[in-house]
Amino acid sequence: MEKYKLLDLPYGYKDLEPYISEEVLTLHHDKHHAAYVNAANVLLDKIADARKNNTELDYKAVAKALSFNVGGHILHEKFWENMASHSAEASRGKPAGKLAEAIEKEFGSFERFKTVFSETAKSVEGSGWAVLTKDLLIMQIEKHNVNLLPEQKILLCLDVWEHAYYLDYKNDRAKFIENWWNIVDWNEVEKRYIS
Numbered sequence: 215m216e217k218y219k220l221l222d223l224p225y226g227y228k229d230l231e232p233y234i235s236e237e238v239l240t241l242h243h244d245k246h247h248a249a250y251v252n253a254a255n256v257l258l259d260k261i262a263d264a265r266k267n268n269t270e271l272d273y274k275a276v277a278k279a280l281s282f283n284v285g286g287h288i289l290h291e292k293f294w295e296n297m298a299s300h301s302a303e304a305s306r307g308k309p310a311g312k313l314a315e316a317i318e319k320e321f322g323s324f325e326r327f328k329t330v331f332s333e334t335a336k337s338v339e340g341s342g343w344a345v346l347t348k349d350l351l352i353m354q355i356e357k358h359n360v361n362l363l364p365e366q367k368i369l370l371c372l373d374v375w376e377h378a379y380y381l382d383y384k385n386d387r388a389k390f391i392e393n394w395w396n397i398v399d400w401n402e403v404e405k406r407y408i409s
């Protein structure tokens with residue numbers, strides 16, 4: 215089985231400031247995301263070992279932990295990639311082209327879409343994510359691994375675990391969400407939409 219790898223961020227640790235601080239981005243990527251990758255790889259070793267030696271595992275626990283950690287790894291990769299430095303052309307504040315048309319058709323306006331996505335993110339219970347899928351549904355993910363319908367392609371995701379914002383915004387998740395719109399990489403979201 216091939217191991218999971220923690221890739222470098224597609225930008226510098228300071229590049230999402232002032233919306234996400236260097237400290238938060240560094241901890242989030244180098245500690246939290248790294249921990250999911252490491253835990254997933256430990257599980258892969260366990261599974262490989264059990265297969266090789268024909269031994270039993272606690273299958274329920276392994277499946278649950280694998281889904282949690284691999285889910286976390288995949289979501290964080292998508293999250294890093296759907297953000298860009300505030301000064302980048304990609305973070306131009308709104309989508310263009312086919313995606314812009316589709317959002318307008320579904321939601322009436324881009325502003326309305328933003329409100330629905332923000333409200334969805336705000337109302338995630340505890341730790342989780344807000345996600346926009348290719349057929350323009352907005353969903354929540356609890357922790358890393360439930361609620362998203364299978365086969366739904368993720369266009370845009372936002373991590374609202376406390377580790378994503380607490381040091382910068384304390385308990386003000388709404389402010390984090392509001393500021394986060396400044397660093398969405400719409401080029402990347404459009405690319406996911408048309409591919």
Ligand code: MN
Nearest residue numbers: 246373375378
């Ligand atoms: Mn996270």
